[in-house]
Amino acid sequence: MAPRITVIGTGYLGATHAACMAELGFEVLGLDVDRDKLAALAAGRVPMYEPGLSELLLKHVAGHQGSTGRLRFTDSWEEVAAFGDVHFICVNTPQRKGEFAADMSHVDSALESLAPLLERPALVVGKSTVPVGSANRLAERLAALAPAGERAELAWNPEFLREGFAVGDTLRPDRLVVGVRSGSAERLLREVYAPLIEDGVPFVVTDFPTAELVKAAANSFLATKISFINAMAEVCESAGADVVQLAKALSYDERIGRKFLNAGLGFGGGCLPKDIRAFMARAGELGADQALTFLREVDSINMRRRSRMVELAREQCGGGFLGRRVAVLGAAFKPNSDDIRDSPALNVAGQIQLQGAQVTVYDPKAMDNARKMFPSLSYAASPLEAAEGAHVVLHLTEWQEFRELDPAEVGAVVAERRLVDGRNVLDGEAWRAAGWTYRAMGRPSAE
Structure with missing residues (x-):
C-alpha cells in the first residue's frame, strides 16, 4: 500500500508540493x-500566481467534478x-527582523505541534x-x-523550486537530495519519489548537514554569478564596453556557461536575498564567517544595481524628478510570478517617487x-496607459509582454x-530606430 502524505504549510512551496504529490498518485492531506x-x-x-498550479489543484482537490479526489x-x-x-514540513523561514539570520519559529512550531501526536511509525521530512x-x-x-519514539524519524529533503516553474521543478527536478539517518528513511523516500527516479532523476543521499547546505550553497552560487556579471556591467560602463557582448563571449566557455549571466537590475524575491544573508549569519555562528565574507559584496553589488537604475532614470529626466x-x-x-517580496522593480519605483516623480x-x-x-x-491597466505622458519609461521586470511592445505605438x-x-x-536597435533614447546598464550610451 502506498504511503499517505501530508504537507504542513500550504504557501507557495506547500501548495505546489501537495498538488504534485497528488499528481504522482498519492493520497495527500x-x-x-x-x-x-x-x-x-x-x-x-491558488493564493499566488504560479503557471499550471491552479489546473493541477482542480484536477486533484476532492469535491470537484472530474477530480481524482486525492x-x-x-x-x-x-x-x-x-x-x-x-509528513512534509513546507513552512516559511523568513529573515528575522533586524537580523540576517533565518526565523525558525514556523518550523519549530510545526514540529512541536505534530510530534506529540505521532503514535505510530512516521517519517517527518523537512x-x-x-x-x-x-x-x-x-x-x-x-x-x-513523539509517543512512537524512534519509529518516528526525521529526514531532510530541500526544495529547489524556481518561481514561475515550480510545478515542472517538482515533477521534473534536475535532482533529488535527501538527508537521512537510516536505511528505512531512505527506502520510504525512494518509494515516494519512485516515478521521478524511474524517469532518471538523480537521487542523492547525504547526511543531514550536507542536505541542508545544498540549498544554501546553490542559492549562494547563483547569487554570486548574477552579481559577478553586474560587477562587470559597472566596469563596462566605465570602460565604454558592452556587458551583453561580454557575457555572450564568456558563455562559450563551458566552465562558465550562459545561465545567470544576464546583467541588469539584479535579484530579489523571497529566497535568494534572505537565504544568502541567513547563510552568512549561520557561518558566523559556526566560526566559519571568513569563508562567506564574499557574500557581503555579492549582496552589496546587487543592491547597488537599484541605486544605479535610479541614477539612470534621473539622468533621462534631465537631472531631477x-x-x-x-x-x-x-x-x-x-x-x-506575482511575488513582490524584495522586488527590485518596486524598490526603484518607490525611490523615484520619494524623489518627486509621479510614478505609474x-x-x-x-x-x-x-x-x-x-x-x-x-497603477495602470496596460503598458500604454502606464506610459501615457511619461518622460521616461523603465523596463524593470522581463515579462514577454514587454519584449513584444511596439516602440512606435508606445512612442505615440x-x-x-x-x-x-x-x-538588458x-x-x-528597434527602439532607437523608432526615435527613442535607449539606455541599459553596462552598455554603451550611443543614441
Missing part, C-alpha cells in the same frame, strides 16, 4: 492554520497525524530552507516528543500585491521617447 487560505485551496483557487485540506493536527505516513544544524536539533526534539512622469514596466521580482506602474500579474504594499504609487503616447532597459533584453 494539506494542513494550514489560515482557514481563508484553506477555503481557497479547497475551492481550487487531495484534501485541513487545519486539524490530529487529523494530519492520524492520516499520514510521510523541505523548508533552514540553517545548517537545524535538522540535528529537530531530530532530537522529535525523538523526545520633480514634475516628471515615470512609467515603470514591472512590479514582480521576476516574470511568471504596470505588471501583468502582480498589480494587486503591489497596490497593497505600495498604495501611494499609481509618451511625453519624451526615453527608455531605460533594466533587464529589449531590442535597443
Whole structure:
C-alpha cells in the first residue's frame, strides 16, 4: 500500500508540493492554520500566481467534478497525524527582523505541534530552507516528543523550486537530495519519489548537514554569478564596453556557461536575498564567517544595481524628478510570478517617487500585491496607459509582454521617447530606430 502524505504549510512551496504529490498518485492531506487560505485551496483557487498550479489543484482537490479526489485540506493536527505516513514540513523561514539570520519559529512550531501526536511509525521530512544544524536539533526534539519514539524519524529533503516553474521543478527536478539517518528513511523516500527516479532523476543521499547546505550553497552560487556579471556591467560602463557582448563571449566557455549571466537590475524575491544573508549569519555562528565574507559584496553589488537604475532614470529626466512622469514596466521580482517580496522593480519605483516623480506602474500579474504594499504609487491597466505622458519609461521586470511592445505605438503616447532597459533584453536597435533614447546598464550610451 502506498504511503499517505501530508504537507504542513500550504504557501507557495506547500501548495505546489501537495498538488504534485497528488499528481504522482498519492493520497495527500494539506494542513494550514489560515482557514481563508484553506477555503481557497479547497475551492481550487491558488493564493499566488504560479503557471499550471491552479489546473493541477482542480484536477486533484476532492469535491470537484472530474477530480481524482486525492487531495484534501485541513487545519486539524490530529487529523494530519492520524492520516499520514510521510509528513512534509513546507513552512516559511523568513529573515528575522533586524537580523540576517533565518526565523525558525514556523518550523519549530510545526514540529512541536505534530510530534506529540505521532503514535505510530512516521517519517517527518523537512523541505523548508533552514540553517545548517537545524535538522540535528529537530531530530532530537522529535525523538523526545513523539509517543512512537524512534519509529518516528526525521529526514531532510530541500526544495529547489524556481518561481514561475515550480510545478515542472517538482515533477521534473534536475535532482533529488535527501538527508537521512537510516536505511528505512531512505527506502520510504525512494518509494515516494519512485516515478521521478524511474524517469532518471538523480537521487542523492547525504547526511543531514550536507542536505541542508545544498540549498544554501546553490542559492549562494547563483547569487554570486548574477552579481559577478553586474560587477562587470559597472566596469563596462566605465570602460565604454558592452556587458551583453561580454557575457555572450564568456558563455562559450563551458566552465562558465550562459545561465545567470544576464546583467541588469539584479535579484530579489523571497529566497535568494534572505537565504544568502541567513547563510552568512549561520557561518558566523559556526566560526566559519571568513569563508562567506564574499557574500557581503555579492549582496552589496546587487543592491547597488537599484541605486544605479535610479541614477539612470534621473539622468533621462534631465537631472531631477520633480514634475516628471515615470512609467515603470514591472512590479514582480521576476516574470511568471506575482511575488513582490524584495522586488527590485518596486524598490526603484518607490525611490523615484520619494524623489518627486509621479510614478505609474504596470505588471501583468502582480498589480494587486503591489497596490497593497505600495498604495501611494499609481497603477495602470496596460503598458500604454502606464506610459501615457511619461518622460521616461523603465523596463524593470522581463515579462514577454514587454519584449513584444511596439516602440512606435508606445512612442505615440509618451511625453519624451526615453527608455531605460533594466533587464538588458529589449531590442535597443528597434527602439532607437523608432526615435527613442535607449539606455541599459553596462552598455554603451550611443543614441
